[in-house]
Amino acid sequence: MSNINKNNFKEAIILAAGRGIRMRYKTKFIAKPLVKIQNKHILEVNLNKLKANGVKNCTINTSYKHKTIKQFIKNFNYKNKFPLINATYEINRLETGGGIKNALPYFREDKILVINGDSLLINDKNSCPINKLYSYFDAKKMDILLLLCPIRFSIGYNGYGDYDRCSNSLPFEINRRKESNRVSLVFTGWQIIKKELFEKIKIHNFSLNLLFNEAEKKNRLYAINHVGSFLHLSTPKSILQVESYLKNCNHIL
Template sequence: MHPDTAVILCAGLGTRMRPLTLTTPKPLLALDGQPILAHTLAQLRAAGIKRCIVNTHYLAGQFDDFLRTYPEVTITHEDELLDTGGAVASMAAKGLLPKAPFYIVNGDSYWVDGPCPTLARMSNAFDPARMDTMLLLARAAGAVADTGKGDFIWPRDGALARRGERDVAPFVYAGVQLATPALFTGAPEGAFSLNLLWDKALETGRLNAIVHDGVWFHLSTPDDLDRAEAVLQAREVGNTT
């Protein structure tokens, strides 16, 4: 199973990245000489993705200018923010999404592949008969930058689960997932988070995950971006492009 379509979520305000995002949307901030989004698109092209749908809202004109050289990209503009789940559900309602599995990638995602390309690992492990979505998780301890209390717990002898309110979880969502249209069956209208659909899939045993075997960069604040730049400039890890 090899997906040929990806959604890239680029409509957020990037408030934690201010003041950098006062003039530039977060996915277009420079990292290692290119916009973050350019690295993401390169990863998707290398994985055989033929079509990308990018949602925009904040400073949308800058995306229009940047993406002119990417003929595989369709832009959908949100007059009002729909959050992550609402954005993808809106694309489905407009007939923009395939009937087959597709990737959903945060516009600020930046990762370095391990021994096997990350997106290929996901597609090879994905079984749409048993899964509605597969998340890419990173080990919080190995991520570049602070990941807070983490997102998921996954004991060796147990099932994937959400972090409890007082827990510190070893895994964090790395901003990439592989989903089927079934994930959005019965989804509400308007703005909502993908977390709502993940919880439903967890309850029915149809959410799975794979742990990243390379390096993942959490890009939330200017300090995160500076730290990532320093690591890449030191060539402590490989580049994605």
């Protein structure tokens, strides 16, 4: 593990352009990241985590109900010096990869912390996921570093897992789940990706899966485990599950 420089300029993008269809009535008037947990916006919780861990610059890509996010950003910037927030607007959604490519002018570093707008993390104070991702990212041997969480600690998640661990090293190489199989690790939506990967793509509308698949073929897709809980907020039911979990473990976001 490399030593992380506390003065290292960290920058992130929060993916917030999704329609949030599965949230049904909860996203009728607002963008999905503005749905509330414990009376706090999902976006607010993630921005506070970024601020607490030294992220100075954050870009938020928007599309559906983009004006609600712009108003939120205005209010957040008024109360907080960091992170400095920029917003991009996609008239037609560019998917996850295209959304990041569209936002590249806002990034000055060669690696980007990428966060799904419907993902929250609970972690031990001695195991910060942001610092772990930066510490373990090694540009010489990897293009992408994913943060994975065991299914049993993934609250609100209702799936078969995403990846299998291929080695005992840290970080470790991974393989994507084969159809109909069940694996033990879930992708949290938190990751670090080399900026140059987006610069090489000539199309403008594409999923991050395109980059994941290419990195896996080249044995340059790695992961680390999240120590804590992953809160997956995708449906009204998942929100109830997460609220119940937080209450039972007496945790305040």
